[in-house]
Amino acid sequence: MFTGIIEEIGTVRSVTPGKDAATLEIGAFVVLEDVHLGDSIAVNGVCLTVTEFNRDSFKADLMPETLKATSLAAAKTGTPVNLERALRADGRLGGHIVSGHIDCTAKVRSKRQEGNAIYMELAVPAEYSVYLVRKGSVALDGTSLTIFDAGKDSITVSLVPHTRASTILGSKLPGDLVNLECDILAKYAERMLQPSAGQADSLSLNTLKENGFA
Template identity: 40%
Template structure:
């Protein structure tokens, strides 16, 4: 698990195809790797990767086909900047929110403009994720824990302060940039829980939660 508070920005220095998937090397002189061991997890632009080698100035990780298919990682080239965060410990301050490092989908930056000293970003999420994104709720964008400032269908807005612009890869975003999205884990589990016994059926996972379902189960009064 992670908090979504970025510790350092690293860069991709090698991306080697390996048996149908990928072997990735990430370099960072700013991330303290002194307490990292082989098998530990590091969120890399929001993707939980397992450390398989520690060359001293970064780490190597293996990337599965599943990860390549459901994240922006297939687009990564040598030289790309990436957000980095080590897995949290029992004594870590939870400054963001609970983040699993399991990307739910890929979004696209629609617009970016100044808002006083901050900057306002509008991002379009995949339609199937829209129900998990709430005004003033939390969302993870490329591993960064952020607050949703507005929601319009599958699009949402973020107000990013100067510190976050400077210390994460968000400062590089332009319209058209694709980003890894992870919705609030509580929302995902709550939806599954509300399905009740239907969750065990083949069709249960496809039903989702709507007004009719909530009314039928006593959570909504017409």
């Protein structure tokens, strides 16, 4: 699990393609301070497993599903990436609960500056709109952000100066893709509201009202 608080910006040093798979080598420092083989590191929000490392880089494998579902398929030598180590049980949850399992990619539609913030609108596949609500949380390229507006097929987030300086989101341009992970709590809530196989009843708003919970 992760928090969506980016620790450093790393750089892709090499991409070794395989049959429907690939291996990334990423240059880094902070996330390698206490690294071990098999550790999880989020790369642009994608939870990857460390397979090799040295003092200033690590390697991780990309499986076919990762290449299909995330923007890492377009990674090349020199590509900057957001990096975060897995959450320690004794650490602060500074952002929100992030699993590192990407739901979809979102395309940057527009950016505009307002005061010290840059508002970025992104096009999102409509089927994920149920999990994206105004003032809710979303992870974009692994960065925990607050949704300031949510439509049927889009969201708008705000990037403060610190976020622009410490993540790759500030350099994104209209047309660029980012990895999007919806709030996992929203996905569990939706699943609980659906009827189980063979059951006619489900947990609904009417059920909650009838039992005094709403």
